Every structure is written in C-alpha cells, then in structure tokens.
Amino acid sequence: MxxxxxxxxxxxxxxxxxxxxxxxxxxxxxxxxxxxxxxxxxxxxxxxxxxxxxxxxxxxxxxxxxxxxNPSLEAEVHRLEDDAAQEPDYARAKAMIEEAGRLRREAAKAEPGQ
Incomplete structure (x- = not known):
C-alpha cells in the first residue's frame, strides 16, 4: 500500500x-x-x-x-461532537453534529486505493 x-x-x-x-x-x-x-x-x-x-x-x-x-480529520469530528455535547444552544449544537456527520459520510466515500 x-x-x-x-x-x-x-x-x-x-x-x-x-x-x-x-x-x-x-x-x-x-x-x-x-x-x-x-x-x-x-x-x-x-x-x-x-x-x-x-x-x-x-x-x-x-x-x-x-x-x-486520518488523525486530523478524526480529531476534528470528535471535537465537533464533544463541543456539541456541551453547547447550550440547540441550533449551534445541531449544526456541529450535522457537520461531524457530513465529515464522516465524506470520509466513508473513499474508494480502495484512495
């Protein structure tokens, strides 16, 4: 590889x-x-x-x-998830979770060899 x-x-x-x-x-x-x-x-x-x-x-x-x-991407996703868990504003927390989910979905689109 x-x-x-x-x-x-x-x-x-x-x-x-x-x-x-x-x-x-x-x-x-x-x-x-x-x-x-x-x-x-x-x-x-x-x-x-x-x-x-x-x-x-x-x-x-x-x-x-x-x-x-990808440690930097993983750290960003976990940071977003952790921040969302502590965020008192629902709309901001939701946006963070949605962004973390988007990053996860994009990462999962990788094809063999990429």
Whole structure:
C-alpha cells in the first residue's frame, strides 16, 4: 500500500473492500479499532454463520477506518461532537453534529486505493 495526502497529512490508502483487507488495514494503521472490529465480526457474522450482515458490517467499519486513518480529520469530528455535547444552544449544537456527520459520510466515500 502507498500513502495519500488528505488535508495535508499523510494517511494510508483505503484497502481492498473485503473484510480481510479491512481488518489488516485496521490492525496496521488504526489498532485502537481492532478489538471492537473483531468483537463485532464475531458476534454478528462468525458466531451466527450468517453472511447477510456483511454489507452493513463493511459499511460501518469502512467508515470507521476511513476516519481513523486520518488523525486530523478524526480529531476534528470528535471535537465537533464533544463541543456539541456541551453547547447550550440547540441550533449551534445541531449544526456541529450535522457537520461531524457530513465529515464522516465524506470520509466513508473513499474508494480502495484512495
């Protein structure tokens, strides 16, 4: 894998869109997510022998990794969420949460290799 530049920071590219490749990328570049990733995989797929949840699983963890691989973007999203939780003005808090959600959705649009 090569690295790409997003918002001035060098971040690893997105892996192939398979559970195995995503798990390897998480283990290498965002290990703080690994325990939850594996717990979710075990609970919803491995222990049930049901492959129906795989697309939803991949969508969730694709987005989580896309955000976590870019520390500055991840910090901005978490700052917005934390600030919104403390904001007494509903309209401002809502705007912060909406912006955090928009950033999460944009990050999750990354394609393999980007």
């Amino acid at each position: 090569t690295t790409a530049s997003i918002t001035g920071a060098t971040v690893p590219p997105m892996p192939e869109k398979t559970p195995k490749a995503l798990r390897a990328a998480i283990a290498q570049h965002a290990p703080k997510l690994l325990v939850d990733f594996e717990r979710h995989w075990r609970r919803d797929i491995m222990d049930t022998y049901d492959l129906a949840p795989v697309p939803a699983f991949m969508a969730r963890w694709w987005g989580e990794y896309a955000l976590a691989r």
